[in-house]
Amino acid sequence: MPAVVLVGPMGAGKSTVGALLASRLGVTLRDTDEDIAAAAGKSVQDIFVDEGEAHFRAVEADAVSAALAEHDGVVSLGGGSVLADQTQVLLKEHTVVYLRVGVADAVKRVGLGSGRPLLLGNVRGRIKTLLEERAPIYESVATLIVDTDGRSAADVADELATALTALNTTE
Numbered sequence: 001m002p003a004v005v006l007v008g009p010m011g012a013g014k015s016t017v018g019a020l021l022a023s024r025l026g027v028t029l030r031d032t033d034e035d036i037a038a039a040a041g042k043s044v045q046d047i048f049v050d051e052g053e054a055h056f057r058a059v060e061a062d063a064v065s066a067a068l069a070e071h072d073g074v075v076s077l078g079g080g081s082v083l084a085d086q087t088q089v090l091l092k093e094h095t096v097v098y099l100r101v102g103v104a105d106a107v108k109r110v111g112l113g114s115g116r117p118l119l120l121g122n123v124r125g126r127i128k129t130l131l132e133e134r135a136p137i138y139e140s141v142a143t144l145i146v147d148t149d150g151r152s153a154a155d156v157a158d159e160l161a162t163a164l165t166a167l168n169t170t171e
């Protein structure tokens with residue numbers, strides 16, 4: 001079972017904080033976006049363009065299920081993975097951290113020229129809508145919520161490492 005599962009929107013820092021946290025905990029990071037891209041032999045962006053979002057979501061649900069079953073370290077999930085009912089059910093069995101980010105910091109982090117397919121056209125507007133739509137879902141699956149606005153990824157990883165150690169010693 002993973003030590004921790006990271007969820008949150010694009011730009012929350014799941015991949016970046018996940019890598020730092022994994023090294024602090026002495027484990028490895030498994031990122032479902034990377035698993036999907038490696039298996040398909042192309043980027044997540046290209047999968048969206050070539051096969052469409054519905055196909056990506058189906059593949060993603062399987063990738064999440066496999067990562068949760070197989071990986072013992074840190075698992076970071078794609079930003080939209082929590083939309084799947086199957087994933088919401090699976091996450092009940094895990095320690096899940098929601099990396100929260102506001103619109104302004106998320107936009108700064110993903111950059112206006114982002115290659116992220118769901119943000120094409122209007123990065124700020126799309127992020128705002130996605131954050132509003134998904135915040136209740138992230139909250140519902142989270143064991144712990146960590147605010148990341150105005151903080152470095154290293155600072156967030158440090159807080160998480162401490163919080164997880166405390167959580168595991170009180171369980």
Ligand SMILES: Nc1ncnc2c1ncn2[C@@H]1O[C@H](COP(=O)(O)OP(=O)(O)OP(=O)(O)O)[C@@H](O)[C@H]1O
Pocket residue numbers: 008009010011012013014015016017033078079109110116148151152153154156
């Ligand atoms: N706390 C932070 N402070 C500043 N920059 C950050 C922070 N966390 C991540 N970043 C930067 O923001 C960008 C996006 O981070 P990252 O790719 O880790 O997000 P993500 O949550 O994995 O997004 P996605 O869902 O698109 O995979 C990266 O360039 C990263 O270096």
Ligand SMILES: O=C(O)C1=C[C@@H](O)[C@@H](O)[C@H](O)C1
Pocket residue numbers: 009010033044077078079080081116117118
């Ligand atoms: O928030 C989302 O829906 C996404 C987030 C990324 O992690 C990728 O999985 C993809 O760009 C879609």
Ligand SMILES: [Mg+2]
Pocket residue numbers: 014015016031033076
């Ligand atoms: Mg990522």
